Amino acid sequence: MVKADAYGLGMSSTVAALEPVRPWGMGVATVSEGAALRGSGYADPILVFSPVPPTDFDRVANHALTPCLSDLASVDLLERAARRVGKRLDYHIEVDTGMGRSGFDWRDVTTWGPRFGNPEHSARPTGLFTHFHSADVDADATAEQWRRLGDVLAAVPISRESLIVHAANSAGALRLPDVAADAVRPGIYLYGGAAGPELPPPEAVAALRVRVILVRDVPSGTTLGYGATHAADGPRRWATLGVGYGDGLPRSLGNRGRALIGGRPVPIIGRISMDMTVVDITDLEHVEVGDVATLVGSDGAETITLEEVADLAGTINYEILTGFSQRLPRVWMDDGRS
Ligand SMILES: *Cc1c(COP(=O)(O)O)cnc(C)c1O
Numbered sequence: 001m002v003k004a005d006a007y008g009l010g011m012s013s014t015v016a017a018l019e020p021v022r023p024w025g026m027g028v029a030t031v032s033e034g035a036a037l038r039g040s041g042y043a044d045p046i047l048v049f050s051p052v053p054p055t056d057f058d059r060v061a062n063h064a065l066t067p068c069l070s071d072l073a074s075v076d077l078l079e080r081a082a083r084r085v086g087k088r089l090d091y092h093i094e095v096d097t098g099m100g101r102s103g104f105d106w107r108d109v110t111t112w113g114p115r116f117g118n119p120e121h122s123a124r125p126t127g128l129f130t131h132f133h134s135a136d137v138d139a140d141a142t143a144e145q146w147r148r149l150g151d152v153l154a155a156v157p158i159s160r161e162s163l164i165v166h167a168a169n170s171a172g173a174l175r176l177p178d179v180a181a182d183a184v185r186p187g188i189y190l191y192g193g194a195a196g197p198e199l200p201p202p203e204a205v206a207a208l209r210v211r212v213i214l215v216r217d218v219p220s221g222t223t224l225g226y227g228a229t230h231a232a233d234g235p236r237r238w239a240t241l242g243v244g245y246g247d248g249l250p251r252s253l254g255n256r257g258r259a260l261i262g263g264r265p266v267p268i269i270g271r272i273s274m275d276m277t278v279v280d281i282t283d284l285e286h287v288e289v290g291d292v293a294t295l296v297g298s299d300g301a302e303t304i305t306l307e308e309v310a311d312l313a314g315t316i317n318y319e320i321l322t323g324f325s326q327r328l329p330r331v332w333m334d335d336g337r338s
Contacts, residue, residue, distance in 0.1 A: 263300025
């Protein structure tokens with residue numbers, strides 16, 4: 001899954017980094033994302049997971065994208081677009097087994113099922129899938145959704161061999177490694193986010209690192225930041241970091257979060273501003289302008305995980321990762337890390 005610019009890491013670099021494992025295809029959310037990926041020269045299947053707006057089926061056809069369809073009206077629109085461009089177009093059937101936001105309702109398969117499998121059609125179903133709502137925390141609910149998908153597979157008039165069946169996101173793939181699916185759809189775990197509290201932890205492949213841009217020795221009583229919510233309780237040394245909420249560092253880390261400098265944790269003090277964040281480095285020696293501070297990732301033996309930041313910000317690791325703004329340069333290391 002490389003939607004949302006590969007969860008913020010950068011879609012084209014991610015696709016290039018994944019090439020050695022030869023993925024069957026790539027998953028995006030929107031037609032625009034798919035068109036951009038196709039435009040970059042990517043030749044394998046590109047699945048568009050969000051329902052396609054009726055006005056966008058020509059773009060689907062022109063870029064040879066594989067839409068995921070949730071209703072019969074969309075199947076008709078794709079069929080018309082396929083005839084217009086005179087090409088065969090593939091699509092995947094999404095089955096709603098409990099997620100509720102998209103997909104054909106698994107309970108109504110006797111209504112919609114018979115509409116598929118007409119060999120005369122130019123648009124053809126080549127895949128069938130569902131999406132788990134609680135694979136990160138609930139094995140029973142996940143198994144039940146998988147069972148519902150099985151019921152649908154048994155009821156649609158399409159041969160099993162002609163369909164690519166998939167269901168698992170990162171958490172599903174780690175939780176149900178044995179399901180008889182043909183493909184999985186990993187996202188967050190590839191990008192260094194934990195897939196669930198009891199699931200194997202990922203490698204911290206993505207990091208947020210910034211430079212110290214100013215070091216100051218301040219006397220007792222010096223106030224800091226908007227609202228002056230922090231004041232030095234004695235002579236202190238502060239370092240200003242060139243990062244703020246305008247880069248996607250959650251403002252809620254003000255007076256609560258931490259950074260790593262030289263492998264040592266230092267507290268974030270005062271409110272985070274749009275472009276600057278201040279840490280107290282009184283306990284550290286030899287911090288200079290230009291030194292690197294880590295807000296997410298490992299430095300020496302210490303690690304700040306995406307989950308630590310997400311917990312402090314009252315959100316999930318996905319939102320932290322996708323929230324890093326374009327102002328932050330994405331730097332890919334030779335070993336594939338960013
Ligand atoms: C985003 C997404 C995934 C990937 O989920 P992760 O939890 O990030 O692994 C898989 N399938 C669909 C349909 C998605 O929208």
